[in-house]
Amino acid sequence: MTLAQSVEGNNPALNIGIFAAFVVITLVVVFRASRNTRSASDYYAAGRAFTGPQNGIAIAGDYLSAASFLGIAGAIAVNGYDGFLYSIGFLVAWLVALLLVAELLRNTGKFTMGDVLAFRMKQRPVRAAAATSTLIVSFFYLLAQMAGAGGLVALLLGVTGTGAQALVIAVVGVIMIVYVLVGGMKGTTWVQIIKAALLIAGALVMTLWVLAKYGFNLSSLLQGAVDKAGAVGEKLLSPGKQYGATGTSKLDFLSLGIALVLGTAGLPHVLMRFYTVPTAREARRSVVWAIGLIGVFYLFTLVLGYGAGALVGPDTISKAPGGVNSAAPLLAQALGGPVLLGLIAAIAFATILAVVAGLTITASASFAHDVYANVIRRGKTTPAAEVRVARITAVVIGAVAIAGGILANGQNVAFLVALAFAVAASANLPTILYSLFWKRFNTRGALWSIYGGLISSIVLIVFSPAVSGTAKSMITSVDFHWFPLQNPGIISIPAGFLLGWLGTVLSKERDPGKQAEMEVRALTGVGAEKAVAH
Numbered sequence: 335m336t337l338a339q340s341v342e343g344n345n346p347a348l349n350i351g352i353f354a355a356f357v358v359i360t361l362v363v364v365f366r367a368s369r370n371t372r373s374a375s376d377y378y379a380a381g382r383a384f385t386g387p388q389n390g391i392a393i394a395g396d397y398l399s400a401a402s403f404l405g406i407a408g409a410i411a412v413n414g415y416d417g418f419l420y421s422i423g424f425l426v427a428w429l430v431a432l433l434l435v436a437e438l439l440r441n442t443g444k445f446t447m448g449d450v451l452a453f454r455m456k457q458r459p460v461r462a463a464a465a466t467s468t469l470i471v472s473f474f475y476l477l478a479q480m481a482g483a484g485g486l487v488a489l490l491l492g493v494t495g496t497g498a499q500a501l502v503i504a505v506v507g508v509i510m511i512v513y514v515l516v517g518g519m520k521g522t523t524w525v526q527i528i529k530a531a532l533l534i535a536g537a538l539v540m541t542l543w544v545l546a547k548y549g550f551n552l553s554s555l556l557q558g559a560v561d562k563a564g565a566v567g568e569k570l571l572s573p574g575k576q577y578g579a580t581g582t583s584k585l586d587f588l589s590l591g592i593a594l595v596l597g598t599a600g601l602p603h604v605l606m607r608f609y610t611v612p613t614a615r616e617a618r619r620s621v622v623w624a625i626g627l628i629g630v631f632y633l634f635t636l637v638l639g640y641g642a643g644a645l646v647g648p649d650t651i652s653k654a655p656g657g658v659n660s661a662a663p664l665l666a667q668a669l670g671g672p673v674l675l676g677l678i679a680a681i682a683f684a685t686i687l688a689v690v691a692g693l694t695i696t697a698s699a700s701f702a703h704d705v706y707a708n709v710i711r712r713g714k715t716t717p718a719a720e721v722r723v724a725r726i727t728a729v730v731i732g733a734v735a736i737a738g739g740i741l742a743n744g745q746n747v748a749f750l751v752a753l754a755f756a757v758a759a760s761a762n763l764p765t766i767l768y769s770l771f772w773k774r775f776n777t778r779g780a781l782w783s784i785y786g787g788l789i790s791s792i793v794l795i796v797f798s799p800a801v802s803g804t805a806k807s808m809i810t811s812v813d814f815h816w817f818p819l820q821n822p823g824i825i826s827i828p829a830g831f832l833l834g835w836l837g838t839v840l841s842k843e844r845d846p847g848k849q850a851e852m853e854v855r856a857l858t859g860v861g862a863e864k865a866v867a868h
Contacts, residue, residue: 345672352680357509360528360684364513364521384523386616390623393607395526397424397598397624398533398631399475399689399751403682404482406632407665408658410639412648414559414570416587417639420752421632423594427755428628431599432621438770440608440617446696447605447762448704451769454851455777458712461704463784467761468602468700470788471754472693472731473738475603478750479690480506480739482659483683500740506686507736513691514698514728518721519610522691529681529688534627536681537634540662543669544641555637558644570643586819590752593823597755600762603689603696641665690735698727742808752821753795760787760826764834775838782837787830794822 384392402424409417442450448464483506513522548554559570573587598604608617642651642665654660666678702724707715742750765783768775794817795801801808803815819825 345676348672349676349679352676353683356680356684357687360525360687361512361516363524363528364517367521367524368517383520383612384610384616384620386611386619387623388527389523389607389611389616389620391530391627392523392526392610393604393620393624394627394631395528395530395533395688396603396607396692397628398530399479399482399685402631402635403533403537403685404659404662405478405751406635407638407642408651408661410635411559411642411646411651411661411665412658414640414643415573418636419573419587419591420594421635423591424598425625425629425632427595427598428621428625430596431604432618432625434770435599435605435766436608436617436621437614439605439766440611440614442770446700446703447602447766448700448708451765451780452704452708454769455780458709460777460780460784461708463781464765465700465704465709467757467784467788468704469697469731470792471600471602471758471762472697473734474754474757475601475751476690476693476731476735477738477742478754479686479693480735481742481750483686483739503739504736506683506690507732507739510687510690510694510735511729511732513687514694514732515725519606519695519699522688522695523610525684525691526688529684530627532681533685534631534634536678537631537638540641540666540669540674540678541634541637544637544645544665547641547645552637555640555644559640562644562647566648570640582818585824586821589756589819589821589824592827593752593756593759593821596759596763596823596827597752598758600758600766601755602700602758602762603692605762605766606696606699607692638662638665642668645669694728694731694735695724697731698724701727753800756795756821756823756826757788757791759823760791760830761785762787763827764830768834768838772838774844775834776841776843778841778843779834779836779838783830783834786833787826790829791822791826794819794826798822 402421406417406420406424409420411417439450442453446464447468448461451460451464480503483503513525517525544555545552548558556571560568563570607620611617611620639661642661645668646661646664651658651661651664654664663675663679663682667675702720706723707713707720761784764787765780768779768783797815798817798820799807799815800820801815802810803813804810807815
């Protein structure tokens with residue numbers, strides 16, 4: 335691995351030192367948190383001991399991923415208005431989670447999405463389907479974080495060889511596995527709280543710094559970005575630069591927007607956070623806190639993105655190691671030199687580690703709790719055995735994430751996350767909403783909805799320009815795409831809802847008693863899981 339000065343003034347040794355310090359501090363926190371991890375509830379849901387504000391900060395830490403910090407800042411710097419719509423979509427999505435999902439899910443579930451579905455349906459098939467969906471959505475999301483890690487390291491260490499970047503992605507994966515194995519949900523939550531505080535503080539400092547350079551005049555900042563971009567500068571302030579003005583491109587943009595707005599309420603690692611609080615009221619408070627923090631952060635990204643465009647320039651960003659994902663670190667270096675670059679890079683790394691740890695514990699919990707304990711063992715297992723299987727699964731998921739991250743290295747992380755949102759909105763959201771609000775919904779409807787949404791979204795992604803057919807595709811050597819849109823949401827999300835309805839009306843299965851019981855629990859919290867006293 336060569337530690338070349340890939341960016342003038344960059345100090346790789348300083349960057350590594352700051353990042354190592356963060357890893358050491360968070361590992362100490364994780365080890366301390368792990369002392370109280372004794373039961374399955376401790377490992378999966380942190381003993382339901384976090385308050386609403388604490389969980390809200392952790393949700394913000396979980397949600398503000400590499401896509402939010404690196405991908406969106408880069409998208410705004412290079413594409414302007416079109417890039418900022420990622421921020422709008424990610425934020426508005428929380429209203430769906432707050433109004434329709436958070437409180438009801440906390441009351442009806444125990445650890446995973448599969449608990450909600452299995453409450454009134456046949457246990458084994460719906461748990462298997464829920465676990466399959468959780469693992470696939472988590473994998474897509476993990477791809478984005480690992481790709482962000484590769485791009486960030488390429489910039490910070492001057493690493494240009496794919497082998498060296500692959501090694502660094504592997505190191506990130508190993509650290510993440512340690513977080514999950516040792517700390518469980520409690521340790522992971524504290525890492526996310528620390529990371530959220532650092533990320534928002536770092537973004538605030540950079541935002542004020544950028545605005546100060548332009549006399550705290552947003553119009554001057556936007557004009558600076560336009561001037562730096564040259565001939566295409568005016569396009570940064572109006573829609574169409576990223577997607578163009580054709581009918582297909584407008585449809586693609588609409589598809590992306592639908593996926594972003596509806597995807598959050600179906601993301602397994604976000605849904606699982608609602609189980610770490612003692613009551614449904616605290617679940618609701620945590621979402622309100624999360625919305626506030628996330629909303630403020632996305633306002634920062636507007637300034638950071640245009641600031642990077644104005645002070646660094648879209649051409650420089652696009653040609654830098656890591657491509658568009660390097661906008662925020664390059665802006666940090668332009669503002670405060672190698673020290674600020676090292677700090678912001680460490681925060682970005684912390685972002686990746688925390689989000690990846692949250693995804694991993696969610697996926698491993700879903701497999702252990704839904705598949706192992708309830709499908710394979712038919713409920714005849716001990717909590718200790720379940721947690722042991724979850725830890726083994728975490729190692730396997732970590733290995734798969736490392737391999738996938740190496741393959742996806744170089745892709746825009748905001749775009750990769752948008753694909754995960756599309757899969758989550760297609761497979762999980764219809765099933766969750768039908769389960770909570772439709773009395774007639776049954777097992778066949780749930781299976782058709784989950785598997786239909788999964789298959790339709792993944793097939794459309796595989797045969798889209800995102801995978802092959804263009805110079806920016808994941809695979810550039812061949813062209814097998816036939817679906818014209820990069821994001822499948824506009825087709826696959828309605829398909830998930832339609833298949834759920836169709837499967838239900840074609841089935842004769844009915845259990846009004848269970849449905850009534852679930853409705854009472856969802857709305858009142860009677861019978862919901864309680865916090866574990868230590």
